[in-house]
Amino acid sequence: MQIELKNIHKHYGPVRANDGVSLTIRPGTIHGVLGENGAGKSTLMKILTGFTRKTSGTTLIDGHALDIDSPAMAAQYKIGMLHQEPHDFPALSALDNFMIGRVSGISSHRKSHRSELISISTQLGFTLDPDAQVDRLTVGERQQLEIMRLLALNIRVLILDEPTTGISRTQKEILFASLKQLASDGKSVLLVSHKLEDVMALCDEVTVMRQGKVSGRMTAPFDVNQLLQMMFGTLPSPPVHQPAIPGKPILALKDITAPGGRAGLNNCNITIREGEIVGLAGLEGSGQGVFLRVAAGLTNPTRGQITFHDEPLNGSGYHDFKKRGGAFIPASRIEEGLIPGLTISEHFSLNEKQDRFFMTGKTALNQALKSISRFNIKGRPGMDAAALSGGNQQRLLLSLLPASPTVLLLENPTRGLDLGSGHWVWRHLQAQAASGSAIVFSSSELDEIMMVADRTIVFYNGAVVMDTPTHQADADTLGRAVAGGAVPQ
C-alpha cells in the first residue's frame, strides 16, 4: 500500500506546525522522518492517523484521495501508530490491552485472543506474560504489546513515534529486528525520530524536517554530516569531555535497601565525590530511580546509612537535602519538577525565600528575565510553564537551581530533548562540575553516559552490578551489564 501526503498544512493560530509537507511511503520499506523536537514530525503523523485535522493538503492512499478524520478510519485503512507516550491501559492486563478495540458484543473469546497473542509474540521473539498487569511492564514491553496489537489488526502501515525513548539497548535490538522482519513481509514502516543513529541503522529512505518544512531527503547509504546539516542548518558542537579529578566524598550511601520501582534497591553502597560526573545505567526501573530518590531524601530507606559531608542524613527529607546544597531534577518535568498552571516568573517567586506576606513580583520578574536570557529559554516571564517545549522546561528547571549546588541529582536529564538542547544541557552541567559540584544522572542511553560521565554505575534488578571509571569500560561490557550479564560484585 502506497501512501502519499501532498502539500500538508497545519496551522495553530499563527504557528505553522506543518507548512507544505509532502511525503511518499512505498510498501515494503522503512521510511525515516528525522528532525529536531518541534520540527513538526508528530503533527504530520497525527494528521496521517486521524488524530488531528489538517488545515489543507491531500492524503492519497494507493492513488485515491482520502480524508482520514478519526483513528478508527485510519485503522480501517490499515494504518496503525505506536505513540511516544504509550497509549495503553496500565491498570488492565496485557491480554485486555491486546483485546480492547478489537472485540465487541457479549462473548469475548479470550482463549483465542490469548493464543493469538502468544503466537505473534513467539513469531517476533518477544517474551510477554498475557496476564501481567501493564503497569508492571517496562516501557519496551509496553511497546512490544502495542506493536503486536497493531499487527493483529492486520495493519499494513506501521508508524512509530520516537520508539527508542526509554528502552534499553537490548530491547532496541529486538525492536529493530522485528521492524526489519515486518518490512520484508511487505508492510510499510514509518520511523519518526530525532535520533540519527536509529534512522541510520534501520531506514531505507529518510525525509528530514525542519521548522514545519521538509528540509531534505536521502536514501541509504546515508551521509551523517549531510543529514545533520539538513536537521539543524548549522551543526551543534558536542560537549567535550574533560575527566575531572574527584575531590572529597560528599554523599555516601551505605548498605541501603529501599522499596520502589519494579525491583526496589538492595544493599546499595555508593560514594559520590566532589566534582565528578556519575552516570547511572540500567534498564528502566532497575533501581537507579530509587537510588536518586533515596539520595535526595524523597524516599526513606528501610535499611542502611546515608551521610552528607560525614553527617547522617537518614529520614530527614528533601528539604534537609536542599538546605545542604543538594538538588534533584526528576524525569517527569511537568509532573514532579514544575508546576503546570504557574508562569515562569511565578516559579521564580516560589523559589525565593518566603518571608513576606505579599509576593514580590518585581524581583521575581527580573530574575525570570535574567534567567531567560542566560539560559536561552524560549518563552516570556508570563508564560505557563506547561506551555514550554521539553527542552525549554529542562532549561527552566536548571535555571531554578541554586547557583552552585554541592550535589545535583538528575533523572534522564536529556530524555526527549533534541541534540542541540541535549548538548546545551551537558555543557551547562559540565561547567557546574568544573566548579566542584557533583553531578549524578541516570540515562537510558549508554552513549550519553559514555560521552559525559567520569564514572559509570550499572544497576540491574535493584542492585549495583558494576561501578567503574568510564574510560576503563567499553560499550559491550556495559551493555552486557545492563542486560544482567555482569558478574555480581
Next chain:
Amino acid sequence: MFEIDTSIMLAGVIAGAAPVLLATLGETITERAGIINLSLDGTILLSAMTAFVVAYNTHSLVLGFSAAALVGGLIGLIVAFFSVYLGQSQVAVGFVLTLMTRDLAYFLGSPYARLHGPQALPFSIPILKDIPFIGSIFFSHSLPVYLSLAGIFICWWYLFRTPMGLNLRSVGENPAAAYARGINPGLHQLLYALCGGLLVGLAGATFSLAVKPGWGRPQGAEGTGWIALALVIFGGWHPVRAAFGAYLFAFLQIIGIYLQGWLPSVPTQVFQVAPFPLMIFTLLIISYAQKASDKIVPGGETLTRPAGHHGHRWLQRLLGLLTGDAPAALGQPFRPE
C-alpha cells in the same frame, strides 16, 4: 429478650440493603466509565417520589418502577452531557443537581405525603425457599430485592467478562487511548451514565414502593446517595466488593435497631448515627491495608517489614483483596482534537 432469630435478621439485611446496593451498582458502572454522578442523593429522592406518585395514580407498580428508572437515567445523562459535550465540571453539575432534585421531590410530592399507596410485596421462590436457613434469607423477598441480588452478578459479569464491559473500563482508564482504538469515549460515557442512572432510579423506587413504602418529608431515603457514593470507593469500583460494603452498612443499621431494644438507656440517635462513623472507621482500615499491600514487591517479600511480622501478612492480603484503584481518568472527560 436477648435472642435474635439469625435468619430473620439476615433476611432483613438483604432487604434493607437493596436500595443502597442498587444505587451503588449503578454508580460503580457510571464511574467505571469515567463519570462521577454526585447527584445520587437527590436523584434517589426524586425517583422515589416519582415512583410513588405514578404507582399511586396508575395503580401499576411496573409503571412506577419504570418512571423512577427513567428519572434516574435522565439525570445521569444530564451530568454526562454537561461534562462530555459542554465541558462543564461533573462535580459542580452533580452538586447542583443533588440540591435541585431534592427540593423538587419535596415540592412536587407534597400533595402525596402520608398517603397509603401500592407496595411491592414479598413472594417466595418455590423449591429454593425450602433450602434450610439460606432459603428463608434469600428467597422470600419482593422483586426489587431479587433484582439487587441478581444485579451484583450481572454487573460483575458485564464489566469483567464481556467485550462491552472491557470497552467500558477502557474509556474510564484512558479515553484518549480508547479513542485511538476506534471507541467513541463520549458516547460510551453518555450510555453508561444513563445505565447507572437507571439503577439509581430503581433504588429510589425500591424505597418508596418496597422498603420504606409511601412518600413523606423526610422520606427515609435521605443520605442513602452519599453512602452509595462512599461505598463505590470502599468497594474499589468493583461490584462484588461494593455489595459487601452495602450489606455491611445495612447490617450495622439493623444491629442498631436491635441494640436499641437491649440498651434503652442509650439515646436512640446514637444507634441511628453509629453506622456512619463505623463505615468511616472501616474505610480507614481498608486504606491502611492498601498502603501495606502496596509495599509487597512482586517477589512476595515485603521490603518494609522486617522478618517476624509475617503473622499479619494473611490479614494484609485479605484486606488487600478488598481494595482497588479508581479508574485513572475518573472525572476527566476527553475531547478529540
